[in-house]
Amino acid sequence: MNTNDAFLEDAxxxxxxxxxxxxxxxxxxxxxxxxxxxxxxxxxxxxxxSTDEVAAxxxxxxxxxxxxxxxxxxxxxxxxxxxxxxxxxxLLSLRRMxxxxxxxxxxxxxxxxxxxxxxxxxxxxxxxxLRFPLTLGGKGSATIGGLISTNAGGTQVLRxxxxxxxxxxxxxxxxxxxxxxxxxxLKKDNRGFDLKQLLIGSEGTLGIVTAATLxxxxxxxxxxxxxxxxxxxxxxxxxxxxxxxxxxxxxxxxEAVPAHSLAAVLDHMPDARAPLDGEHAWHALIELVAAxxxxxALQELTETLLGEALEADLLEDAVIAANxxxxxxxxxxxxxxAPAERAIGPAMQHDISVPVAKMAxxxxxxxxxxxxxxxGTKAVAFGHLGDGNVHFHVLAPAGATRGxxxxxxxxxxxxxxxxxxxxxxxxxxxxxxIGQIKRDELGRLGDPTSLAVMRAVxxxxxxxxxxxxxxxxxxxxxxxxx
Amino acid sequence: MNTNDAFLEDAxxxxxxxxxxxxxxxxxxxxxxxxxxxxxxxxxxxxxxSTDEVAAxxxxxxxxxxxxxxxxxxxxxxxxxxxxxxxxxxLLSLRRMxxxxxxxxxxxxxxxxxxxxxxxxxxxxxxxxLRFPLTLGGKGSATIGGLISTNAGGTQVLRxxxxxxxxxxxxxxxxxxxxxxxxxxLKKDNRGFDLKQLLIGSEGTLGIVTAATLxxxxxxxxxxxxxxxxxxxxxxxxxxxxxxxxxxxxxxxxEAVPAHSLAAVLDHMPDARAPLDGEHAWHALIELVAAxxxxxALQELTETLLGEALEADLLEDAVIAANxxxxxxxxxxxxxxAPAERAIGPAMQHDISVPVAKMAxxxxxxxxxxxxxxxGTKAVAFGHLGDGNVHFHVLAPAGATRGxxxxxxxxxxxxxxxxxxxxxxxxxxxxxxIGQIKRDELGRLGDPTSLAVMRAVxxxxxxxxxxxxxxxxxxxxxxxxx
Numbered sequence: 017m018n019t020n021d022a023f024l025e026d027a028x029x030x031x032x033x034x035x036x037x038x039x040x041x042x043x044x045x046x047x048x049x050x051x052x053x054x055x056x057x058x059x060x061x062x063x064x065x066s067t068d069e070v071a072a073x074x075x076x077x078x079x080x081x082x083x084x085x086x087x088x089x090x091x092x093x094x095x096x097x098x099x100x101x102x103x104x105x106x107l108l109s110l111r112r113m114x115x116x117x118x119x120x121x122x123x124x125x126x127x128x129x130x131x132x133x134x135x136x137x138x139x140x141x142x143x144x145x146l147r148f149p150l151t152l153g154g155k156g157s158a159t160i161g162g163l164i165s166t167n168a169g170g171t172q173v174l175r176x177x178x179x180x181x182x183x184x185x186x187x188x189x190x191x192x193x194x195x196x197x198x199x200x201x202l203k204k205d206n207r208g209f210d211l212k213q214l215l216i217g218s219e220g221t222l223g224i225v226t227a228a229t230l231x232x233x234x235x236x237x238x239x240x241x242x243x244x245x246x247x248x249x250x251x252x253x254x255x256x257x258x259x260x261x262x263x264x265x266x267x268x269x270x271e272a273v274p275a276h277s278l279a280a281v282l283d284h285m286p287d288a289r290a291p292l293d294g295e296h297a298w299h300a301l302i303e304l305v306a307a308x309x310x311x312x313a314l315q316e317l318t319e320t321l322l323g324e325a326l327e328a329d330l331l332e333d334a335v336i337a338a339n340x341x342x343x344x345x346x347x348x349x350x351x352x353x354a355p356a357e358r359a360i361g362p363a364m365q366h367d368i369s370v371p372v373a374k375m376a377x378x379x380x381x382x383x384x385x386x387x388x389x390x391x392g393t394k395a396v397a398f399g400h401l402g403d404g405n406v407h408f409h410v411l412a413p414a415g416a417t418r419g420x421x422x423x424x425x426x427x428x429x430x431x432x433x434x435x436x437x438x439x440x441x442x443x444x445x446x447x448x449x450i451g452q453i454k455r456d457e458l459g460r461l462g463d464p465t466s467l468a469v470m471r472a473v474x475x476x477x478x479x480x481x482x483x484x485x486x487x488x489x490x491x492x493x494x495x496x497x498x
Numbered sequence: 499m500n501t502n503d504a505f506l507e508d509a510x511x512x513x514x515x516x517x518x519x520x521x522x523x524x525x526x527x528x529x530x531x532x533x534x535x536x537x538x539x540x541x542x543x544x545x546x547x548s549t550d551e552v553a554a555x556x557x558x559x560x561x562x563x564x565x566x567x568x569x570x571x572x573x574x575x576x577x578x579x580x581x582x583x584x585x586x587x588x589l590l591s592l593r594r595m596x597x598x599x600x601x602x603x604x605x606x607x608x609x610x611x612x613x614x615x616x617x618x619x620x621x622x623x624x625x626x627x628l629r630f631p632l633t634l635g636g637k638g639s640a641t642i643g644g645l646i647s648t649n650a651g652g653t654q655v656l657r658x659x660x661x662x663x664x665x666x667x668x669x670x671x672x673x674x675x676x677x678x679x680x681x682x683x684l685k686k687d688n689r690g691f692d693l694k695q696l697l698i699g700s701e702g703t704l705g706i707v708t709a710a711t712l713x714x715x716x717x718x719x720x721x722x723x724x725x726x727x728x729x730x731x732x733x734x735x736x737x738x739x740x741x742x743x744x745x746x747x748x749x750x751x752x753e754a755v756p757a758h759s760l761a762a763v764l765d766h767m768p769d770a771r772a773p774l775d776g777e778h779a780w781h782a783l784i785e786l787v788a789a790x791x792x793x794x795a796l797q798e799l800t801e802t803l804l805g806e807a808l809e810a811d812l813l814e815d816a817v818i819a820a821n822x823x824x825x826x827x828x829x830x831x832x833x834x835x836a837p838a839e840r841a842i843g844p845a846m847q848h849d850i851s852v853p854v855a856k857m858a859x860x861x862x863x864x865x866x867x868x869x870x871x872x873x874g875t876k877a878v879a880f881g882h883l884g885d886g887n888v889h890f891h892v893l894a895p896a897g898a899t900r901g902x903x904x905x906x907x908x909x910x911x912x913x914x915x916x917x918x919x920x921x922x923x924x925x926x927x928x929x930x931x932i933g934q935i936k937r938d939e940l941g942r943l944g945d946p947t948s949l950a951v952m953r954a955v956x957x958x959x960x961x962x963x964x965x966x967x968x969x970x971x972x973x974x975x976x977x978x979x980x
Binding site: 198203444469 | 954
């Protein structure tokens, strides 16, 4: 019996038929990322049902030197949960570990396992008149473990921070199968390095998150969703500052949408309607919220805020959603930009951030540069202006062939955009992570000291390079490659 | 010329007479921690004036294998900035690096060097009608670098978090003299491990913080400081919940003070007056704040809150400070507890946390146990109830000799308290850090996986063990020692 066969036999014995399979049909959906950009192979699919099983399985993998690719909902943006083509790795799905271990409504905390799905967390919190303040398009499949491993963002980061800010404690299985347990939520704890922080956002390369204690917030009493038309992105920036000053903590979200993106969405969704009648170069989607018991003042706050903004020429026109249905409709327009832009034709997408104050300048300076450098392309930026984070898409020239264009032109365009972002002191991955899609770019553009420290930490905690190898951490010689 | 002499000559050449000294008189104040519990020796005192000089000096130390003890204001609580008795290490003071590199009032951010003093930061922020939301007793000497390295807490953590929450970016010199630069503040950045988080709270054992970008907040428009008398600590817990529910973000601080501590302060400061006339077993010091433009409602909120609390029997009596002078006087009572308790006689002090909801139970359960276990002692807990963090002092029996009692009884008592805290899922260091004073206890009680990961990270980033050796990271065999 060769080593692989021995490993497979031990894995099957350890996890049982529900916990381990090699059935090609069962594996297939999990071997390609949801965007369809990466496809890999795997020795098998492990689906342990407890932390003990994960720990035992990781020990087994360590013994046989089998690489592990951890996976949650398989809805990541960077191919971080897709194995490579070698077929040497085993997929480790956390989806069966979806229990809520403790819901403490008084303390506004929940401890749940890694496979618990974001939407279910929203519903659980709601039942207790609480809320979990992070959401994103993939909420129906994204798992808590995946959200932690990628330090996910979304549309509420402006006020509530990324996933990092929601994690009070976590449990993870390390490369040797030992279990790191920091689930007890302490508001103050200075017992050495904050290892929890190291694991958050490490994309399964340092340890496998198996459970977490998360903070919850009181439910909101009400919200007002505003759609505003603006002459420029600079106006959006000024409107954002105005909202921050006047509304303070009531400002829950602020998204910027260019005319091109709105038109794309309206083409893509025949039933959708533009919130405003006139033409505007830019749009802002603003959400203001109030606690239960403070909702009366919210309508007035919103109206005053918009009135002042109109008077100060910060906007051209604005409408407050009349009810929840209309609020949802406004948000649906925003959430449909990515698929609508994709339907138009091929595009290179960049999830970038620069300091918030510089984002409008960046988009105005770089968009025409990109379009000049790559004739026929169109640069479209939209998204989380309040976080200094936009999705910067470069659309292919008309007639370009999907797949072919990305392969032939894509890398050059992305490298160009990433160079500019780096020159502006920004990040080439604001919220989507590095995974496999940006690993080489991180190696090319990352701060050499940061890269050296990352490699040293990876080597120290996973000396055999078995935890999600090939993801996130650039190779040591990447600076040397041309 | 022996190695030491060669190192000293190179250090003097590199840093010049202002940057390097061996003058015993100049060294002396920095060789003992401010509490006078640790005294060490040093080869010399390096005071570089720039990050480049720090980097060059660290490289020099690496070449000669000279250990480095970084030091800010020397006002730490755990001996983390005091060298050992061997005299082999060099003191590296960051105090000369006290420049403000950039003050961006619009973005509410400041970038300053490690030696910048907290009180100066408060004053700088004030000039721009902003504030820095972290303060503590040693603000006149504590430096930004020291506050980051110890992840300092204080009395505003309840609302604003520890130092970690204030750091948007940092610059640090690593053990090989390379410079890690994450000063650009990005609200979203998922380029791999968040190394900034690893350095915060690492007490100079992984790198030397040389500068940081910090967040600032809008100045407050006004505050109300309340002193309340309560029958028990359980009432304080309930009152805290009441304040959190009713006042939300307006609640800036919530401190608990037992009758014993207030009496000690009044004895210690003959001019001080008790805020309330009657006798109360416990007291709560509460601060509520409002933004400029919302101060009108603050008095009403405070009165309503207290009225409801009185009606619900959450307190026995309460007074709102009539003006700023009285507000300051109330806070001075709180801030004088530690020196007042020290004046009474020897005591073992423990900076501990448990989950917020459990703190009242913990103090009520453990105090009598300690007093019974160690006859003649008195357990006194006071402090940051809102953070689940109290300073748990065990006072020596009457007549005990200072110094002798701590040496003979102290360790046993502290071990007992730390055992209990650990059983309750708490931390033996909530905000003061580990330094040298708690390193062995962390080794004894720490989660073995956490300790192993900490050691691996330390070994990876400082393989020669030259950065603050002997501090924070427990020795590998500490679990084996009795």
